[in-house]
Amino acid sequence: MVKNHCLAKSINDAGWYQFRRWLEHFGQKFSRATVAVNPAYTSQNCSQCGEIVKKSLSTRTHTCKCGCQLDRDHNAAINILERALGTVGFEVTVSRGSPLQGTGYEKKGQNLLTKAPLY
Structure with a gap:
């Protein structure tokens, strides 16, 4: 992915954070608990x-x-x-x-x- 291990970890963490935000957003939109x-x-x-x-x-x-x-x-x-x-x-x-x-x-x-x- 990226040669710099620390940068790769940051990119991965940001991706999971965004995924979690999407889940929470759509959970609220459709009245579902997340x-x-x-x-x-x-x-x-x-x-x-x-x-x-x-x-x-x-x-x-x-x-x-x-x-x-x-x-x-x-x-x-x-x-x-x-x-x-x-x-x-x-x-x-x-x-x-x-x-x-x-x-x-x-x-x-x-x-x-x-x-x-x-x-």
């Missing part, structure tokens, strides 16, 4: 039991003692979703069976997936 989540340790925390499972970046599968076995990115995505929903007041009760089973994200008795879809 939440920034710190992604730290989301791929190392088990999305089923919460235990920290250390792994190198080359390890692509998350395997926990509790029996949870997911792709590393899928595990991180579940953790990011739980953190985001927790910050906007949703009670997080994830169905821990098959990844294709329905989830139990609810707020004040409403099913999030049918009453208030997030984009």
Whole structure:
């Protein structure tokens, strides 16, 4: 990209900042909540039991003692979703069976997936 490492990092940071501003703008325009989540340790925390499972970046599968076995990115995505929903007041009760089973994200008795879809 750019030979100067510091300049390349600044350009990359500016790009993510602009992307986040666009998300927030369109979230407001279409009355959708946008939440920034710190992604730290989301791929190392088990999305089923919460235990920290250390792994190198080359390890692509998350395997926990509790029996949870997911792709590393899928595990991180579940953790990011739980953190985001927790910050906007949703009670997080994830169905821990098959990844294709329905989830139990609810707020004040409403099913999030049918009453208030997030984009």
